[in-house]
Amino acid sequence: MAAEGEQDVLVPVGESETLRRSVTYAVERAHESATETGTLVTVHFVLPARWRTVQADPADVEAATSLLDRVLAWAREDIDELTAEDAPQTVVFESATVGTNEYVFSPGDFADVIAGYAATNGVRRIVVDPSFRPGGSAPILRSFETELADRGFDVLEAPVTRRTRRSLPFTDIGLPEFFVVFSASFLFYLALGGWHVTDPYELLTGVATAGVVTVTLASVALKGDVPNLRVVGYTVGRLAAYTPILLWEIAKANVSLAYVVLHPRLPIDPRMVEFDAAVWGDLPVTTLANSITLTPGTVTVDVSRRHFLVHALIPDAETDLLGGKLERLVRFVFYGRESARIASPRERLDDQQEGDS
Amino acid sequence: MTPIEILATVFVVVGTFFGFVATVGIVRLPGLYARLHAASKSDTLGSVLSLAGIALVLGVTTESLKLVFLLVFLFVTSPTAAHAIARAAKEEGIEPIGEDARLGDEEGEP
Numbered sequence: 319m320a321a322e323g324e325q326d327v328l329v330p331v332g333e334s335e336t337l338r339r340s341v342t343y344a345v346e347r348a349h350e351s352a353t354e355t356g357t358l359v360t361v362h363f364v365l366p367a368r369w370r371t372v373q374a375d376p377a378d379v380e381a382a383t384s385l386l387d388r389v390l391a392w393a394r395e396d397i398d399e400l401t402a403e404d405a406p407q408t409v410v411f412e413s414a415t416v417g418t419n420e421y422v423f424s425p426g427d428f429a430d431v432i433a434g435y436a437a438t439n440g441v442r443r444i445v446v447d448p449s450f451r452p453g454g455s456a457p458i459l460r461s462f463e464t465e466l467a468d469r470g471f472d473v474l475e476a477p478v479t480r481r482t483r484r485s486l487p488f489t490d491i492g493l494p495e496f497f498v499v500f501s502a503s504f505l506f507y508l509a510l511g512g513w514h515v516t517d518p519y520e521l522l523t524g525v526a527t528a529g530v531v532t533v534t535l536a537s538v539a540l541k542g543d544v545p546n547l548r549v550v551g552y553t554v555g556r557l558a559a560y561t562p563i564l565l566w567e568i569a570k571a572n573v574s575l576a577y578v579v580l581h582p583r584l585p586i587d588p589r590m591v592e593f594d595a596a597v598w599g600d601l602p603v604t605t606l607a608n609s610i611t612l613t614p615g616t617v618t619v620d621v622s623r624r625h626f627l628v629h630a631l632i633p634d635a636e637t638d639l640l641g642g643k644l645e646r647l648v649r650f651v652f653y654g655r656e657s658a659r660i661a662s663p664r665e666r667l668d669d670q671q672e673g674d675s
Numbered sequence: 676m677t678p679i680e681i682l683a684t685v686f687v688v689v690g691t692f693f694g695f696v697a698t699v700g701i702v703r704l705p706g707l708y709a710r711l712h713a714a715s716k717s718d719t720l721g722s723v724l725s726l727a728g729i730a731l732v733l734g735v736t737t738e739s740l741k742l743v744f745l746l747v748f749l750f751v752t753s754p755t756a757a758h759a760i761a762r763a764a765k766e767e768g769i770e771p772i773g774e775d776a777r778l779g780d781e782e783g784e785p
Contacts, residue, residue, distance in 0.1 A: 510737070510740075510741060510744075511737075512737045568716075568719075568720060569720075571716055572693055572696075572716055572717055572720045575696065575700065575712060575713065575716055575717060576692075576693065576696040576717065579696050579699050579700040579703060579704065579713060579717075580696065580699065584703060584704070586704065586705075586709060588705075588706065588708065588709050588771055588772065589771070590771055607754075607758060608751065608754040608755060608758075611715055611716075611754035611757055611758060612715075612716065612719065612750070612754050615712065617708065617711050617712055617715060617757055617758070617761055618754075618758050618761070619708070619758070619761040619762060619764075619765050620761070620762050620765055621758075627765070629708040629709075629711070629712075629761065629771060631704075631708075631709055631712045
């Protein structure tokens with residue numbers, strides 16, 4: 319007889335058109351193995367969060383909660399159909415939200431978050447919904463299923479029939495996406511060329527250029543969810559406030575670097591600095607990494623999610639970096655004023671060391 | 676010379692100075708990472724200032740609009756390229772120069 323928990327099933331949950339069918343499949347499998355082995359099987363419905371604690375949009379949280387509730391209701395419906403009225407209980411359900419504290423971006427990151435939950439709860443089997451693509455399906459990244467299988471799980475893909483999305487030959491983009499990206503690049507090309515809309519040469523080269531751009535880049539250009547216009551507006555406004563500060567920092571960086579480089583004794587103090595930045599999401603992390611590279615004596619060497627490895631050239635650079643001024647500014651740009659109050663990397667590091675010792 | 680032309684000249688001269696600093700830095704600084712500092716920072720500012728100078732002389736035209744685009748792209752791509760080089764170097768296992776003594780100290784800390 320299998321050990322308790324051996325037969326448990328995990329289902330990553332996200333808004334998708336075939337979710338209903340995948341839930342049924344997972345419940346059926348769980349019920350099957352429960353009757354075979356005579357143990358109680360738990361089905362975990364796990365939702366990888368798309369929001370972060372610092373920028374939680376109440377609407378997102380609400381949507382996630384209601385989705386999980388819906389999934390649980392479906393699962394109960396399914397199990398009621400499978401079992402007789404007074405039969406002993408074979409399957410129990412759990413639901414959870416994971417990843418609210420992490421920067422999850424690629425399918426691999428989502429797989430890590432799911433794997434973490436699975437490890438805590440001793441789950442070995444995962445049923446994936448084929449239409450649920452956390453982290454997108456960029457061709458350069460390995461798929462969510464592969465990433466999960468690599469982490470040593472039994473991955474079952476729910477056999478669902480889905481409507482085939484019509485896409486253009488050689489690409490994975492649909493006609494509307496093609497049209498949006500094509501017209502944007504075409505208009506941009508004409509604008510750069512001086513808006514000679516009657517010149518056939520301009521029009522022809524424009525069509526060629528926009529065509530190449532669209533076919534190669536459309537699947538990247540329209541990645542992710544449709545942004546909330548109000549949030550984008552605020553972000554752009556704060557970005558405009560950030561630019562002069564950044565320019566000033568860049569000017570300072572260059573003057574101090576010029577001083578060091580032209581000084582006869584070359585007073586440098588190169589070292590590597592590591593810290594975890596309190597920023598979440600690909601755009602904020604990229605902005606912070608690039609800002610670090612452009613400002614006094616520091617070059618970003620490696621970033622994995624929130625963990626930064628920075629090469630500092632001049633003695634003051636490390637102090638500035640851990641003082642967290644840039645990080646605070648980037649957080650201000652993307653998450654608003656409240657988030658700027660989070661402790662600096664130096665303070666967080668101190669807290670961590672106190673906790674360790 | 677009009678005030679605009681004087682300002683443009685200042686931009687180009689300062690830009691050239693930083694280009695010079697970048698060159699000297701690449702030659703003088705020790706090790707890949709340190710040289711990257713010169714290549715990513717001074718070089719960006721050098722070319723950006725020169726481009727801004729040219730844009731000032733041209734005034735509001737399509738050409739200066741293109742220069743502004745070029746400037747913005749340089750600001751975004753240049754640190755990204757530096758980052759890519761640094762990351763590649765790290766993955767190849769290239770150690771930064773001048774850190775050995777200090778690393779020993781830090782490992783002793785809790």
